[in-house]
Amino acid sequence: MAVAQQAGLRATIRPRDGFRTVTTVVSLVAPLVLVAIVLVVGSSALPAIRHFGADFLTSRAWNPVKEHFGALPFIYGTLVTSFLALAMALPVGIGVAIFLAEQSAARVRGAIGVGVELLAAIPSVVYGIWGLYVLAPWLLVHVSRPLAERFGAIPILAGPARQTNLLIASIVLAVMVLPTLSSISRDVIKAVPGGMREASVALGATWWETMSQVVLPAARAGIFGAAVLALGRALGETIAVTMVIGNRVDIPSSLLFPAYTLASAIANEFNEATGTLYPAALIELGLVLMLVTLTVNVLALLLVRSVSREARV
Amino acid sequence: MGMGLRMTRNRRRLLANMLARGAMWLMACIALLPLSLLLIYTVANGLPALTHLEFFTNVERPVGIPGAGVAHAFVGTVIMVGVASLMAIPVGVVSGIQLVEYGTGRLGDLVRLACDVLVGIPSIVIGLFIFSLLVAPFHSHSALSASAALAVLMLPVVVRTTESAVALVPGALREAGLALGLPRWRVGLQLILPAAVPGVVTGALLAVARAAGETAPLLFTAFGNRFMNFDPTKAMAALPLIVFHDALTPYPDLVQTAWGAALVLIVLTLLVNVASRVALRRQISLAAKL
Numbered sequence: 153m154a155v156a157q158q159a160g161l162r163a164t165i166r167p168r169d170g171f172r173t174v175t176t177v178v179s180l181v182a183p184l185v186l187v188a189i190v191l192v193v194g195s196s197a198l199p200a201i202r203h204f205g206a207d208f209l210t211s212r213a214w215n216p217v218k219e220h221f222g223a224l225p226f227i228y229g230t231l232v233t234s235f236l237a238l239a240m241a242l243p244v245g246i247g248v249a250i251f252l253a254e255q256s257a258a259r260v261r262g263a264i265g266v267g268v269e270l271l272a273a274i275p276s277v278v279y280g281i282w283g284l285y286v287l288a289p290w291l292l293v294h295v296s297r298p299l300a301e302r303f304g305a306i307p308i309l310a311g312p313a314r315q316t317n318l319l320i321a322s323i324v325l326a327v328m329v330l331p332t333l334s335s336i337s338r339d340v341i342k343a344v345p346g347g348m349r350e351a352s353v354a355l356g357a358t359w360w361e362t363m364s365q366v367v368l369p370a371a372r373a374g375i376f377g378a379a380v381l382a383l384g385r386a387l388g389e390t391i392a393v394t395m396v397i398g399n400r401v402d403i404p405s406s407l408l409f410p411a412y413t414l415a416s417a418i419a420n421e422f423n424e425a426t427g428t429l430y431p432a433a434l435i436e437l438g439l440v441l442m443l444v445t446l447t448v449n450v451l452a453l454l455l456v457r458s459v460s461r462e463a464r465v
Numbered sequence: 466m467g468m469g470l471r472m473t474r475n476r477r478r479l480l481a482n483m484l485a486r487g488a489m490w491l492m493a494c495i496a497l498l499p500l501s502l503l504l505i506y507t508v509a510n511g512l513p514a515l516t517h518l519e520f521f522t523n524v525e526r527p528v529g530i531p532g533a534g535v536a537h538a539f540v541g542t543v544i545m546v547g548v549a550s551l552m553a554i555p556v557g558v559v560s561g562i563q564l565v566e567y568g569t570g571r572l573g574d575l576v577r578l579a580c581d582v583l584v585g586i587p588s589i590v591i592g593l594f595i596f597s598l599l600v601a602p603f604h605s606h607s608a609l610s611a612s613a614a615l616a617v618l619m620l621p622v623v624v625r626t627t628e629s630a631v632a633l634v635p636g637a638l639r640e641a642g643l644a645l646g647l648p649r650w651r652v653g654l655q656l657i658l659p660a661a662v663p664g665v666v667t668g669a670l671l672a673v674a675r676a677a678g679e680t681a682p683l684l685f686t687a688f689g690n691r692f693m694n695f696d697p698t699k700a701m702a703a704l705p706l707i708v709f710h711d712a713l714t715p716y717p718d719l720v721q722t723a724w725g726a727a728l729v730l731i732v733l734t735l736l737v738n739v740a741s742r743v744a745l746r747r748q749i750s751l752a753a754k755l
Contacts (some may be wrong), residue, residue, distance in 0.1 A: 178560055186583050248496045264493045275679070285504055438590045445585055449582060
């Protein structure tokens with residue numbers, strides 16, 4: 153009753169606002185597109201979902217001729233490259249973030265900041281061609297082969313090393329997620345209240361003690377959020393990985409062997425996929441990829457938001 | 466003795482401090498290494514292709530015949546990104562204004578969340594989505610479908626950057642307009658939006674740069690084309706597609722074309738990026754003046 157009264161009151165005070173109606177309808181395009189993506193991709197994958205059921209996720213088979221399809225090799229390749237990339241990018245990304253948040257020399261800070269942001273502007277396909285023709289041959293001679301020769305007894309470094317493999321895909325991905333990692337971490341570190349820093353310095357702590365025992369612990373959740381966001385980017389990255397991972401349907405134990413990812417399988421095979429089951433299986437790979445990245449991204453958003461909310465208080 | 470112990474302990478603390486600072490500098494330098502290597506090698510490998518003027522005027526040639534160019538891909542990228550901008554930018558700008566003017570409630574949060582999630586969806590999945598929606602039903606690859614896919618990628622970027630640009634406009638400007646009795650649409654479009662134009666341009670340029678460099682959403686939509694094509698309902702070439710396809714062939718002259726196209730692409734995206742930075746600086750000084 154009271155609510156209805158209040159609403160009636162509001163309506164009499166506020167004149168009809170056509171602008172509000174029109175802009176609100178337009179602003180619904182983004183959420184509607186999101187829903188449409190989930191529905192369309194989901195329904196296009198239906199033939200494969202019906203045919204293979206849950207086995208799709210655990211099967212290692214990928215035989216377009218016999219129409220046996222399983223996602224396990226692609227899930228493996230995607231997870232290994234993404235987590236390895238994150239592990240490599242994390243120390244550098246946090247180092248850069250601390251540098252950008254703390255370094256007082258504005259010119260040096262600006263140069264590094266712009267440089268890292270330009271990394272984000274470079275198209276994925278350029279990373280791909282550079283990885284394929286510059287990084288891969290160099291890595292093979294100077295890193296992969298020596299590693300395999302010296303530590304080949306360890307399964308993850310077993311030889312013979314190939315030019316395109318899981319390791320180089322991870323390195324390229326690490327470079328590509330670095331901007332995400334460092335720019336968000338920088339914002340989070342900057343959001344830590346200055347009073348905490350000052351209190352720590354006033355107690356006689358060195359700069360590093362302040363960073364490692366006060367600032368970074370306070371920013372921990374946000375940095376974790378940045379890492380998860382970077383993971384989401386790495387999971388979905390397509391073209392650069394497709395060009396350097398070797399594209400072989402396999403679950404290799406060695407990082408020096410070629411493999412495949414969800415995204416690169418779609419990129420390579422979708423245009424050649426005939427029949428109904430083969431394209432549907434590829435779309436189901438896309439569905440798996442989308443659901444994983446959606447979960448990861450929402451988790452990251454919640455983490456980053458919780459930190460910036462704390463900082464605002 | 467206690468004094469001596471404290472001295473060594475302090476020395477150790479200072480040493481750790483210096484090491485940590487050194488590590489920070491080291492990480493910053495490591496971060497710049499791949500960028501410099503990437504730029505150096507792309508210029509070195511791409512420049513030879515660009516020295517022939519035919520590279521900008523001709524279309525692709527069969528392997529072994531000199532004089533191959535990427536004019537068709539250049540035209541294709543401009544057309545597809547242009548049409549995508551026409552789809553995404555108006556919708557994105559209006560959504561961004563809505564978020565600032567009315568977006569305090571749950572609906573606004575929903576739109577913001579949708580945009581943040583949309584940014585994170587892999588571009589290859591957007592390619593699959595548009596393929597199922599706009600390519601499969603018409604049995605034809607088309608530049609229009611590619612534009613739609615690129616527009617989906619651009620939309621959230623435009624919305625969020627417009628929102629932050631419009632939010633920078635001082636509230637007094639809005640209140641002044643409303644106090645003069647202007648209707649909300651005139652306040653929004655004729656007062657607030659002009660004050661936020663440089664920021665909106667920043668966002669639009671960032672979105673254009675992102676779209677121009679994307680390959681994955683074009684694979685199943687634009688598909689690529691060896692010939693010059695202006696018909697948006699047919700398959701069309703694009704610079705990123707040329708890089709992707711030609712780089713993976715075993716023919717040196719095609720690989721050379723791929724490097725050339727990669728260099729053109731890098732120059733284009735970096736130019737647009739620099740332009741967006743200039744626009745951003747202008748927005749900040751404009752907001753300070755208001």
